[in-house]
């Protein structure tokens with residue numbers, strides 16, 4: 001079976017690419033869309049707003065709080081608020097704009113234009129890698145060893161503790177060379193720790209952190225998140241989202257870039273399908289678009305390097321300095337203008353009103369139907385959290401001597 005476009009990965013980046021495409025498309029994702037959450041799902045409110053997915057928002061945040069060992073700084077972000085959202089509802093909303101066959105399968109690799117999965121092989125004229133940090137279409141072992149050095153690692157759990165602000169902790173004494181967060185999501189919160197240098201032994205600091213709030217760790221998810229922009233194309237393959245290192249260093253904000261670059265990539269591919277430009281020109285156009293944003297990645301990479309490598313007191317001092325209003329008024333608008341959600345294309349309303357079962361309903365690839373159960377789950381705002389607790393186990397990573405669900409390692 002030959003497709004115009006095959007997209008590997010059905011999360012933020014893959015769905016954003018697919019949402020811009022017409023033509024014969026296959027999207028390959030091992031899990032039901034929206035089932036496999038690995039993120040705290042905090043993002044500028046402009047993102048769900050721009051996409052027309054406000055019904056996925058769990059809580060709006062107008063203040064960010066940064067705790068260091070001795071100081072607490074509250075940053076007013078009411079002009080460009082943040083939010084936390086329900087992963088399942090958000091992804092299903094994006095999927096409704098997708099006119100693709102959705103195959104539930106693991107991609108194992110590729111042979112030229114043929115994508116090999118555990119459910120057969122499929123040929124695509126244009127291939128997109130949106131498989132996250134695994135970047136599955138890249139030469140696996142060799143590619144991963146190289147990219148590993150450019151990635152952070154984080155884990156998080158959910159707790160029934162409510163809150164009203166997005167909180168971060170930078171305390172090198174408690175979390176050496178990393179950060180911790182507390183993201184309220186309405187009736188509970190997502191609480192996690194991340195390391196800028198170490199992928200192991202995050203479970204003990206997470207447990208201590210939870211203990212300090214009188215909470216216990218439940219099922220934990222997480223994974224790598226890239227900290228350095230990578231090439232946006234590899235040969236004649238488009239790479240989007242974490243697969244192309246588009247997650248921002250230091251803050252670990254990867255959803256907004258994955259959707260922004262995903263939509264841009266999808267538009268370029270549609271131009272190719274329409275015959276307006278060649279594949280070669282399309283690859284170049286997408287590469288050039290991504291590289292224009294290189295500056296913010298470099299600046300944040302440097303800031304992350306300083307946070308991880310300077311003596312703790314100096315790193316803390318510089319961070320607090322950056323939070324002073326005169327510096328913040330320079331940094332904040334530049335950070336928020338990047339991948340400006342105002343430029344996002346909304347999920348077309350007429351697509352969102354399609355009948356249940358029409359999404360990706362194809363006889364041969366089979367595949368994603370929204371069932372009654374899914375609809376019920378989507379109405380429950382805490383389902384995203386509980387879902388992550390109930391998820392089946394996958395191959396695991398060992399953290400602090402313990403097995404932790406690592407999002408499909």
Ligand SMILES: Cc1cc2nc3c(=O)[nH]c(=O)nc-3n(C[C@H](O)[C@H](O)[C@H](O)COP(=O)(O)OP(=O)(O)OC[C@H]3O[C@@H](n4cnc5c(N)ncnc54)[C@H](O)[C@@H]3O)c2cc1C
Nearest residue numbers: 009011012013039040041042107131132241242253254255
């Ligand atoms: C603990 C943690 C918390 C985070 N919190 C935030 C946050 O609050 N806000 C934020 O902006 N960013 C956050 N991030 C970063 C953010 O999650 C990523 O940058 C973002 O998910 C990237 O989107 P993506 O679509 O590129 O990749 P992913 O979301 O990783 O999606 C990749 C998709 O590819 C699929 N896939 C993988 N392997 C295969 C295969 N072999 N075959 C087919 N499909 C495959 C996966 O199942 C998945 O659906 C966090 C990251 C971590 C680890």
